[in-house]
Amino acid sequence: MLLSYVVCALFLVSLTFGALNGTLPAVSAAALSGAQDAVTLSISLCGMICLWSGVIELMRRSGLAEKLSNCLHPLLSQLFPSAVRDAETMDALSTNVSANLLGLGNAATPAGIKAALGLKRLSGQEAASNELCRLVVLNTASIQLLPTTVGSLRASFGAEAPFDILPAVWLSSLVSVAAGLLAARAFERPEVS
Secondary structure (H helix, E strand, C coil): CHHHHHHHHHHHHHHHHHHHHCCHHHHHHHHHHHHHHHHHHHHHHHHHHHHHHHHHHHHHHHCHHHHHHHHHHHHHHHHCHHHHHCHHHHHHHHHHHHHHHCCCHHHHHHHHHHHHHHHHHHHCCCCCCHHHHHHHHHHHHCCCCCCHHHHHHHHHCCCCCCCCCHHHHHHHHHHHHHHHHHHHHHCCCCCCC
16 A cells, blocks of 8 residues: 555656656656556566466476475475475475576465465464574575576567576575575574474
């Protein structure tokens, strides 16, 4: 609700200053151009998200997601020991991490929410548990092997080699995840039994 007021206020301030400075036609043209660019970008991202969501669904139906989950199980069981007791939560965690590895933050969100709800249920606490905080940190900093969203954006803006950023992405995501998990570990609360 507050954001609606902020957007309306920005719109009114822009119109007022455009009218006072005599640049109202330029303000109107910029607003229309920005709206058109937003729609074009949304459509191009929608296609990419649909494609990779389909890939994840195919992985799930073919059993590849389960195999990836088995590969991730040792690491995830160390980070989220309570999730080992619940196959549904562990599956959601694996799907979430897999989607993030492929750079599909939007496709990872439903699985992340399901995993967060499972971790909350398993902890039995009202406040966020240490494992739930770790999940939030892991999702925020996510390691990306293939940054598909960024690659698609770069391609839509005319980049000749949209994935030439891979080494920088790998290094920065590895550093951000390591720093985030270390910070989460440093600020952990003692678990209440």
